[in-house]
Amino acid sequence: MPDTRYIAIVDDHTMFRKGLAALVNLFPRYEVLFQASDGREMIERLKYQRLPDIILLDVTMPRMDGYEAAEWLRQHQPDIHVLALSTMESEIAIIKMIRHGAKGYILKDAEPEELKLAFDEVCSRGFFFNDLVTRKVMQSISQLVNENSPLHALVKLSQRELEFIRRACSEKSYQEIAKEMFVSERTVDGYREALFRKLNVSTRVGLVLYAVKHNLVVI
Template sequence: MQAPDTITIALVDDHKLFRKGMVELINGFTGYHILWEANNGKELIEKFTSDKLPSIVLLDITMPEMDGYETALWLKRHHPQVKVLALSMYDHEESIIRMLKSGASGYILKDADPADLKTALTDVVRKGFYYSDLVSGTLIQNMHKENTHKELAKLNERELEFLKLVCSELTYKEIADIMCVATRTVDGYREALFEKLHIKSRTGLVLYAIKHHIISVS
């Protein structure tokens, strides 16, 4: 019987032999279970009529009928609570950036060690994102580089201070104490950032800070 806290995963890849191996690998991880398998994005979408949804979609990029980019965008629009971990043979900068912009919470190569895959799955659930060495560093600095200075200019000094603090494990009350302001003032900073940056959650603020190199990913 599946434990109630088991992390469920939908695996989307058009190579059946590879998929079979991944199913055996992931089901062998303690606390993880493959809920669905699909050959492509179109087949995956057909499964989303179910009441039980996966925690993570492990998504290949290059697939027939509906590729990973289209599928990630569909999930972002229709099921934003479901995290996407991109799975690919390619380490091209363009592919990585495009998948992250399409809504993926991380990117891992198909030849990664099993331990790295487990770490990626765990990070996506616990932190809301997974950035390996492949994605961090230069890639993170390059993401949205055409908008970075313009968007950061929208934020005042106190909002930037709050943004850095919100990327920690501190509660909003603890952040208020550090900033020497009332909790309702911190709530105001949060709502202002949500509006200015078009973000709807604390996780979104963390991802924004990482993408714009406001905080370190190390």
């Protein structure tokens, strides 16, 4: 099929990996291209066969874990989408994987429908941020914007925009942010829309993840 999307599964638990491969092969338009037990085997497999569209990457593995493998893919095969796969709900694990290039994070006990949705979203939009990722990212960011950190080379942010980003990287509502900044809610809406345009994001989660990726906040 011309529109088939190819998946690779990298996980050190053989029975789980094979069972997951059987499940993925049942999804319309998706086919498992290869399996690997860790990051090093994944690299070897990528040397001599076609590249997958998505790699399901376990976070905790021997020899080369998910963080190292995701970083290698980010540097050497950036066109491959990485979906992190784990039993851990830790915000540290989630954000580390995102900072190393993962386009989403899904738990191993997720329903098949969520995994299929993750594939569809990554293929169509380039990322998959479910409720777990959104909640953990928001909970984890509690430090102020580091004003000495380098900003993106092409983006100039005002002090008020930086302050808005810092406050947006929390669980506060926009109404609460407006009160803390002593401005109207309409002004806060203006900050948000201007930043969405400048940073090429479309949601608050996207804004938070941009701030994390470019060291605008310390976690």
